[in-house]
Amino acid sequence: MATQEKKSLPLEFEQPLVLLAQQIEALEKQLQETHNPELDEDLKRLHEQYGNLKRSLYSNLRPIDHLALARHPQRPYTRDYFERFDPNWLELHGDRKGADDPAMVCGLLNINGVKILAIGTQKGRSLRDKQHCNFGMPQPEGYRKALRFFQHAEKFALPVVTLIDTPGAYPGMAAEEHNQAEAIAVNLRELSGLTVPVIAIVTGEGGSGGALGIGVANRILMLEHSVYSVISPEGCASILWRSADKVAEACNAMKMTAKEIQALGIVDEVVEEPLGGAHHDYDLVAKNLGKALVKHIKELSKLSRADLRKDRQNKFRKIGAFVEAK
Amino acid sequence: MDLKEWFANRQKRQEYAQVKQPLTTEEYCALWTQCFQCRELLYTRDLRVSLYVCPKCQYHFRIGAEERIEQLADPDTFVEIDANLISSDPLGFVDSEPYPVRQKEASKKSGLKEAIITGTMKINDLPVAIGFMDFGHFGGSMGSVVGEKVTRLIEHAQSKSLPVIIISSSGGARMQEGILSLMQLAKTSSALKSFHDAGLLYISILSEPTFGGVTASFAMLGDIIIAEPGARVGFAGRRVIEQTIRQKLPADFQTAEYLLKHGQVDMVIERAKMRDILAKLIVFHGAHDKRENHSSIQHEKSKNKSESTLSSR
Ligand SMILES: [Zn+2]
Numbered sequence: 001m002a003t004q005e006k007k008s009l010p011l012e013f014e015q016p017l018v019l020l021a022q023q024i025e026a027l028e029k030q031l032q033e034t035h036n037p038e039l040d041e042d043l044k045r046l047h048e049q050y051g052n053l054k055r056s057l058y059s060n061l062r063p064i065d066h067l068a069l070a071r072h073p074q075r076p077y078t079r080d081y082f083e084r085f086d087p088n089w090l091e092l093h094g095d096r097k098g099a100d101d102p103a104m105v106c107g108l109l110n111i112n113g114v115k116i117l118a119i120g121t122q123k124g125r126s127l128r129d130k131q132h133c134n135f136g137m138p139q140p141e142g143y144r145k146a147l148r149f150f151q152h153a154e155k156f157a158l159p160v161v162t163l164i165d166t167p168g169a170y171p172g173m174a175a176e177e178h179n180q181a182e183a184i185a186v187n188l189r190e191l192s193g194l195t196v197p198v199i200a201i202v203t204g205e206g207g208s209g210g211a212l213g214i215g216v217a218n219r220i221l222m223l224e225h226s227v228y229s230v231i232s233p234e235g236c237a238s239i240l241w242r243s244a245d246k247v248a249e250a251c252n253a254m255k256m257t258a259k260e261i262q263a264l265g266i267v268d269e270v271v272e273e274p275l276g277g278a279h280h281d282y283d284l285v286a287k288n289l290g291k292a293l294v295k296h297i298k299e300l301s302k303l304s305r306a307d308l309r310k311d312r313q314n315k316f317r318k319i320g321a322f323v324e325a326k
Numbered sequence: 327m328d329l330k331e332w333f334a335n336r337q338k339r340q341e342y343a344q345v346k347q348p349l350t351t352e353e354y355c356a357l358w359t360q361c362f363q364c365r366e367l368l369y370t371r372d373l374r375v376s377l378y379v380c381p382k383c384q385y386h387f388r389i390g391a392e393e394r395i396e397q398l399a400d401p402d403t404f405v406e407i408d409a410n411l412i413s414s415d416p417l418g419f420v421d422s423e424p425y426p427v428r429q430k431e432a433s434k435k436s437g438l439k440e441a442i443i444t445g446t447m448k449i450n451d452l453p454v455a456i457g458f459m460d461f462g463h464f465g466g467s468m469g470s471v472v473g474e475k476v477t478r479l480i481e482h483a484q485s486k487s488l489p490v491i492i493i494s495s496s497g498g499a500r501m502q503e504g505i506l507s508l509m510q511l512a513k514t515s516s517a518l519k520s521f522h523d524a525g526l527l528y529i530s531i532l533s534e535p536t537f538g539g540v541t542a543s544f545a546m547l548g549d550i551i552i553a554e555p556g557a558r559v560g561f562a563g564r565r566v567i568e569q570t571i572r573q574k575l576p577a578d579f580q581t582a583e584y585l586l587k588h589g590q591v592d593m594v595i596e597r598a599k600m601r602d603i604l605a606k607l608i609v610f611h612g613a614h615d616k617r618e619n620h621s622s623i624q625h626e627k628s629k630n631k632s633e634s635t636l637s638s639r
Contacts, residue, residue, distance in 0.1 A: 169542075171562030171570050176580060177588045181541035181561035185515060189547055192516035193523070208499075209511060209542040209561075216512045230499045230508040230539075235566075240421040240501060254504045255417050261505055264416070313516045317477070319509040320470035321416035 008279055011068045017057065020050050058275055061225075063251035066258075067233060069225035070204045074279035076286070077136075078105050078120030078163045081203065084286035085111045085118070094145060101142030103133045103166070104214075106149045114294050117153040119146050119214055120163030123204070136205075137170035140183035143213050147187055150194060157305075159197040159297045162214040167232060169210030184213040191216035192313055195305035199293050201271075202226045202258075203278075218312045219296045220266060222258035223285070224273040229256040266319060269296075361385050363556075377597040386554050386597060388534050390436070391443040391458035394493055398456075398601055404447040408478050411471045412439055417504050425502040429464070436463035440471045441496065444479040446488065450605035452614040455483035457492040461535065466496035468540055469503040473510025476544055480517040480528075489527040489613035491604065494545040498538020511543035518547050527613035529604065532559045532582065532591065550607055551591045552600075553582035559590075 010018045024046050031039045061069075069075070082089050086109040094100040105122045108115070121138060124130035146162075153160045169180050191198060191214075200217035206228030222228065229236075236250040237243060255261065258270045271292050274281040303311060359370045363385035377397055378387040389397075395404050419425040433439060441463040446455050457479050459466050468476075476492065483490045499507040521528060530548025532541075534557040541561055545551075553559060560580040568575055578584045582594045595603050608614050 169561065171567045173567060173571055173575060173579070176560050176562065176567065179546070179588070179590050182546040182590065184542040184561070185511075185544070185546040188512050188515035188543060189519045189522070192512065193519040208508060209539055212508055212511055213542075216516070228505055228508075230504050231501055236501050249421075253417065253419050253421060254501070256504065264505060266505060266509060313520070316509060316512045316516050319506060319513060320474050321414050321503070321506055322470045322474055323412045323414050325410040325412055 008074055008276070009072070011065070011072065013057065013061070013065045013068070017050070017054055020046065020053060024050065054275060062248065063227075063257050063260075064233075064248040066225045067227050067247075067251055067256075069277045070227045072277060072279050075165075075204055076278050076282045077125070078122045078165060078203070080282055081163060081286050081289065082107060082109060082118060082120070084283060085109050085290050089118070092149065095141050095148055097141070097144060099139070099141035099145070101134075101139050101145055103136055103138040103170075104142035104145050106145060109161075111290050111294055114297055115158060116161045116293075116297070117149055117158045118161045118163070119149055120203075121166040121211075121214070123165060134170055136166045137168060138166065138210065138213075139170050139172070139175050140178040140180045143169070143180075143183035143187050146214050147183075147190060150187070150190055153196050154194050157196055159199070159300070160194065160217075161293055161297075162198070162200045162217065164200060164202045164206050164211045164215055164228075165204030165226075166207050166210050167205055168207035169213065181209075184209050187213045188216055192316065193309060194312070195309045197297050197300035197303075197308055198312060199296050199300075201289065201293065202228050202267075203289075207232060216312065216316065218300050218308065218315065219268045221269045221271055221289075221292060221296070222261065222267050223271050223278060223289070224258055225277055226258055227251075227256045228258075228261055228267075229254050359387075362387075379597050384555060384596065386534065386556055388461060388495070390462045391438065391460040394458045395443070395447070397597065398449060398604070399447040400449065400451065404445055406443060406445040407482060408444055408475050409439070411474055413469055413471045413503070415502075416470070416506055417502070419502040419504070421502075428502065432464040436460060438463045440475065441466045441468070442472045442475050444475045446482075446486075449601055449608070452605055452608050453488055454604075454608065455479050455486070455488045455490050457490075459493060459495045459533075459540070461495040461497070464500065466494075466540070467498060467500035467507075468496060468510050469500035469507045470510065472500075473507070473513050476510075476514045477517045480514070480521050484521050484524055484526060487524075487526065487616035489529065489608050489611070489616075490521065491529045491531065492544060492548075493531040493533055494536040494540050495533045496536055496538070496540035496545075498540060508539065511539050514544045515547060518544060522547075522549075526616060527608065527611045529607060531600075532585075533557050535559065537561070537563060546590075549611075552603070553585055553591045553594050554600075555582055555594055555596050557582045559585055 027043050089107050089109045091107040103122055106119045109118045121136050122133050123136035124133040198217040199219050200215040201221040203223050204226055208231055233247045233250040236254060237246040261267045262270050269292060271288050274284050278285040357370055358367050359373055360367055361380040364383035366382045378389045413429055415425045438460055442457050442459045444457040457476055480490055528548050529550045530545050532545060532553040536545050536559045558580045564575060585591045586594050
């Protein structure tokens, strides 16, 4: 247990666990040297305490803790899932207009006999990789690349599965000149009109329009510790609180955790993560996620193609909270 | 105005005429407006006549829904729809103040219930479904009500085969409704998909300023996109971009003229010409008489079909 903690980078709210793990480690060392049977008892008790503390920590996470887990540097990324969904997956490239955005990964996957067209935003692991993927922030070309594959899926009647993990669409000069807003808007419109099943899964950060740009789906799933919001909590804090220190308040106010968004009727299923977060067991998360999405595809495949479009359009048509005065 | 009203007004007019005290500083300032661009002092009453465009430098002042209706609609033809939709507070959102308090403040300031007014009217005798966003109300932000009103406007237009015009002016999605605001991007774009497939005309007008979620949904989906001179339009705000790329952006970045140069809008049209351009576009696309037009296309199609079956024999 403690050894696993060492491998993963602890988050701020996990500090009590780290301290306890250090105690356990010290005791284990002592035990090796002295072979004192009393220490054995202590060690057992500490292990028990560790388990309890961990469970209680994770059952009382604040929204900002979920945010930290969603952004954990060791969190599995889109390629990690694709590889586990289908070790023989085939990557396809390019928007056919002059670019291939590495922040948007697309490919043909076969998950236990179910063929899908998978699209996802990709963050990088190493610094070089991060820069290459622009920290998971697609350019307009990335959204147009995704659009090309939406249309491909439509032509060949393939279900579309999108994995969302992005701080947002890239706010850069060229991105504006190449019309980031239009690239996203067109995706929203065209996704809504597809006549194949579309499943969107928020695996990490669901950052605003940049996330929604591949997120107009029949079913929306979220991993337990993922977040989805209209603006980054940092952006929200600086605009509404005029202070960068109010990120925790912004996280609370925006209702951005998986459970809260499910309660608002937008998310259809929250997929559980291993205790401590997805980064503790890539294989298990990928297995759970794969199972969930195959289940939803099979359910949706019972609908006619026209009804798939209607189902998706109805889902979004109903979203909104307002009063209609007489 | 009936006679009784006229007399009542006369009474008021007389009362007003009797008070002849020197103007307070505030009243005096209200008489004059300084042009933001050329600094010229303009007589406020003249500004209304010049459509809130500076006669000296052509600077287009930011205006609200009411002024837009007055400028674009044939007199007395505007009929508002869905005026009774009011925001609720689905998240119980509190920053320095609760969202409902902010809503009340916004309404007090703008005199509006929400950041968009929708309805039907005529432009040069041509019927249209039209939405006017108002930046003066809550920064023109899109929450559930704006999303719903835009969606209903599009659906209404589709059921009546009317062209849709939306004049956008917005800081983006409304943060106080969280993810529900974000989803309005999808809702409005989805409505436009059906509208688009029905072969109907949608003209989007971008006015100062249009950003974020509104740009990334219905504002950028026009069959024709028109921008007002000088209007700033974009996805991300200038400051955010400058912080991200750590360099200064050109002065004209994200202006209507810059957008035109980069292929993002069809034209930049000054306010005085807007009505006539809109009318021309509607007539050119046959959008004023869509039903008849539809049947003639279908007629054309069936004719082609029979011809092709003939030739294949
Ligand atoms: Zn001027």
